[in-house]
Amino acid sequence: MFRTALRNVLAHKARLLMTVLAVMLGVAFVSGTLVFTSTISDAYQKSSEKGYDRVDVAIQPDRKDSDSGNPGEAPKLPQSLLDQAAKAPGAASATGSVSGFAAIAGKNGKLIGEGFSSSGANYYPGTGGKDARYPMKSGRAPQGAGEIALDAKTADRAGYKVGDTVRISVDGPVLKQRISGIFTTDDGGVAAGGSLALFDTPTAQRLYAKPGEFSQIDVKAAPGTSQTALKAAIDKILPKDAEATTGKKLADDEAKIIAQGMDGMKTSLLVFAGISLFVGIFIIANTFTMLVAQRTKELALMRAVGASRRQVTRSVLIEAFVVGSVAGVVGLLAGIGIGAGLRAVMNSAGATVPDGPLVISPTTILTSLGVGIVVTMLAAWLPGRRAAKIPPVAAMNSVHAVATTRSLVVRNSIGGVLAAAGTVLAVTGGSESMLGLGAGLLVIGVFVLTPLLSRPLIAATAPVLRLFGMPGTLARQNAVRNPRRTAATASALMIGLTLITGLTVIAGSVQKAVDKMATDAMKADYVVSMASMTPLSPEVGKKLSSLDQVTAASPFRASGSRIDGDYQSLTGVNGKTIGKLTKLDFTAGSFAGLAGDKVVVDDKTAKSHGWKLGSAFPVTFEDGKQGRLTVSGLYKGNEMIKGIMVDAATLEPHQSDVADMQVMVKTKDGVSTATEESLRKALGDNPAIQIQDKKDISESIAKFIDLMLNMLYGLLAMAVIVAVLGVVNTLAMSVFERQQEIGMLRAIGLDRKGIKRMVRLESLVISLFGGVLGIGLGVFFGWAAGEQIAASMATYELVLPWGRMGVFLLLAALVGVLAALWPARRAAKLNMLSAIKAE
Structure with missing residues (x-):
């Protein structure tokens, strides 16, 4: 049985190469992540240890x-x-x-x-x-x-x-x-x-x-x-x-902090590696299902001459073990290269890391090999078990091939329950963990239901496919001929596009909320701060206030205090000018009279303390002196402006080190390049100071969001590449299974171009099916996550990035076109007489 399994592996080199590639990419991602984070962590720890060499x-x-x-x-x-x-x-x-x-x-x-x-x-x-x-x-x-x-x-x-x-x-x-x-x-x-x-x-x-x-x-x-x-x-x-x-102890504590920092990065990267492996499972299961189906008679003959069910299952698992081992070793080697490459990319991007050797730990080696072997064997176990259950006589007559109606009903029932439960949890969960659980259940539910969904959705393409004549009609029929295989192939692409679309919807909606927040909350033309987000000298605010072109300026300075026994930050502002620089929605009172012991408080802070307009409360200032403050205004806070605001002159006597977080400025001429340049010159052309208008604040956040999105797109691209391999694999095996049919089509007049078009259109339909499901699920998850965000961000509203979603759909179509190149060419090259005679 062992020799038979090895022979079967070698007999299907091209098909199994796709499986090896799918597993290898996921393993490479895992091992690359472990190598990269171990190397960076080790380099920082050794650098830290050197810093404490002279400290006892x-x-x-x-x-x-x-x-x-x-x-x-x-x-x-x-x-x-x-x-x-x-x-x-x-x-x-x-x-x-x-x-x-x-x-x-x-x-x-x-x-x-x-x-x-x-x-x-x-x-x-x-x-x-x-x-x-x-x-x-x-x-x-x-x-x-x-x-x-x-x-x-x-x-x-x-x-x-x-x-x-x-x-x-x-x-x-x-x-x-x-x-x-x-x-x-x-x-x-x-x-x-x-x-x-x-x-x-x-x-x-x-x-x-x-x-x-x-x-x-x-x-x-x-x-x-x-x-x-x-x-x-x-x-x-x-x-x-x-x-x-x-x-x-200092060195050990810093080493732990470094390790914890690396853990966050490692976890994030491993999540995406897990997504790639999860997508790869569909391909492996598809591959082994079809390979086993093609060898049904061979397996039945082995059963007839004495092989047990366990031996048949074991032979399939041995094949999977060989494939997983090869993929694990190659993936480990590729991952070492990825780890070294990521470090080089960081260095070239300016984020230099301390010098140190590439760290390849035994854990990395064992994890990479284990992941490759375990994932492959798990994915192959069900096809192997299914093959072993087929009675030898039934296998000889191929009566086992059609899935029973009962099995599809059970599958659709389970899928419906999972999808419904996932939807309910995602919509009504009320927490990130419940949203995550709901998202997972919904994806699994939709995956289970994809054979059911494939028929109506692919049938909807009939009017377009008819334009391509007979190849188009045949492509549609081939796509729904084996709904389970179509579902597994489309699901691989669906998962990647679900995550990409969901992240894009959330990012676009957050960006729009930030834009609205900046517009709604600020009357100021500019916000001046240190580029490093460190405290700003009060001399900067004084300098700006003294300029002729500045009509109003106010510092924002933080000072620690204790209120009701808890630490509470007080924000010092210029009580006379703050009303001209901010646009806050007051529910009671106003900025008028913000001086001395008067304060304005955001509604959430006031509610947590039970304060109303006119409420007085004791406070312990930064220097330990006690006082009493009175609420003279209540406003609706947001992510940019919130908390307890007090006149800066009230805080200053209690501060040992007076420093500002930022300074808001309003000018005579408003926002212009000339105004910004004059402010910059007045502050000595300081490279450490940033002067931002509303647009700059919005763009800086947008730049950060885009950077994160692009990183996530790059990481999720691995899952899309694996999905492409899945489509190629499915089409190649579909062509192999339909050799007789293709030969007959050639014999009755369908030329090579028609055969190629048929395979390409089939690939395109399957890919677009996965793309539509993925984009639809992504929009749903973006909306559900947005409901969680909206609870803490009043300006949040759902924004659908139609342009990007169109690009994602085109990407799905491109996947279909590229994936069909080799299978279509192979189908067109089949000798019609040999194909007709093939079993």
Whole structure:
């Protein structure tokens, strides 16, 4: 039986090659994902570990242990604590660190580095006047407020050298600094494509903290002192609002964070790999069903001479095992290439990752081989079991071939129940998990019902197909001749187009909602903020307010507070001008009189606290001082503007570090290129500051949505490619099964062109059938998901992207045309006499 199974595998090379390709693509996706995420994770972890080589114990502010009860940030660490740590038993040295954002402009005036990884820190001279963390490659350490040192990778990218003057921004205003030195570093942010600028310690403290304060103190242990012993000694000198952590724990914690970050990416990619494999299951099941059907008499003869049902099933499973093993090995090798390729793509796109070897773990190898073999054998098990059940005499006479009416009734009943349950859950579920469950049940239900749906939907194409004469009529009849096979083939394409259409509908609807939100909520012409989303200096708002062309400006600044025992962010605005810059729907009160202890609150926050117009409530401000605020207005919040708004002058005395999230600006001349350029010049042509009008805000979100969509389209393209292989496979086997029929058609006058047209039209009909089902289901899922989104986004409304849906339908048609090329050519080349004589 084993030899027979191997012979059967080798006897159908072309057909089984399609199956191998289908499985291989899915396995390659899985193994490529595992290789890529393991490689990136390993590179970041090793880079992180290097960063903690010189840290045995780190002292950091600890908000939890602060006895002040203030809702603001924990106090920074004083110089006195640094001095004590350096003298602690077992300590060799102590280094004070302070850091934050620092945007560096290239020679072209544009921001270099990776935004959030564009950082600044202090150079802390230790033994010999050097900072061991940052060895100087050339030049010297920065001295005084006008100098910085720059990391070597950034200097190379931007073409800077010692002595050059660079434009740098920490929180808005532009600083012109001279490069005093270029250094090397193991900093993970720099290794990942970011930039690092070093200031002398007093300058860094002025920019990122306060004079004499540090955000972290790193202590190096003396020879013979363990990290645990040093930590125990440090713990004795710590104030209540500080904590000590060993370097090993810091490295382990960061490794866990990196691993968790990679887990999210890995899960997302594996979902799409799973979709490709799921689509591949249809092809494998189709292939083995047809291969078994073609060998029915052979299997019956084996049963007649003594083979048991188990042996027949086992022979089919052995074939599947061989196919799955080959597909698993090839898919693993292809996946290693994909993993390396994805890393190269990230590097070429500017998202540089730390250097490191390609990681191919035993788990990746076992998973890839296991997935290939298990998926193939599962898909082949049902056809093998079905073949083994056929009585030998019935198989010899081929009376088993027609599916019974009872089996179709049972199938349609099950499909109807699943589709109905899925629809109900998707519409009334009320949560993402129920929506997901409903979506899954509906897809499975529609798949089960596709043989039933195929007849009326394909029959609807009859008027068009008649235009092609006899080949068109024959194509329609062939497409519905075996509804189960047509259903399985169309379902592979349906799943891919369902996901693509659903995502497109959701993305288009969200984009429209954001556009409407920006238009409805803003009267301001521009919103000014840091490109890195870091705090903006209040000097920027003051500068803008002083310009003649600016008629109104207001900062938006966040300040922590505690209300009813819970943390609550307060938004500071200019009470006099905010009404001219925003367009909010007030249900009670207004912005008038927003000053002193008066606040305006969005309706959801007010409802959660039980507040009404005139309600007064106690508040603990950022600095721990208590006060009482009164509600003077209630408005309908949205994703752009919501929460508790208070006059900025009320908040400022309680803030240790005054900074804005953004500044809204209204100008005399409105939105224009000239106005934007003048605002940019007034702010010193700062590359770290972005000035956006409503259209820019909408386009930035649209750009992000389009980027995500394009990534998802690329990932789902794998499922579409697998679906193409499925159509090719089905048509090739259909041609093989209909050799006699095709020979007869040729004999009675249908020429080669007619045969090709018949096969192509059959392929086109099956593909469009899958496309119509997929687009229909995708629209439904887009609508159902939109109902969930609309609950939290008032401006959300369903938008059907007719243009893109038309493209998707054309894509389905293209799939049909391309998939038919080889089968149609093969059918046309059949020798009519040989075909007529074929069994």
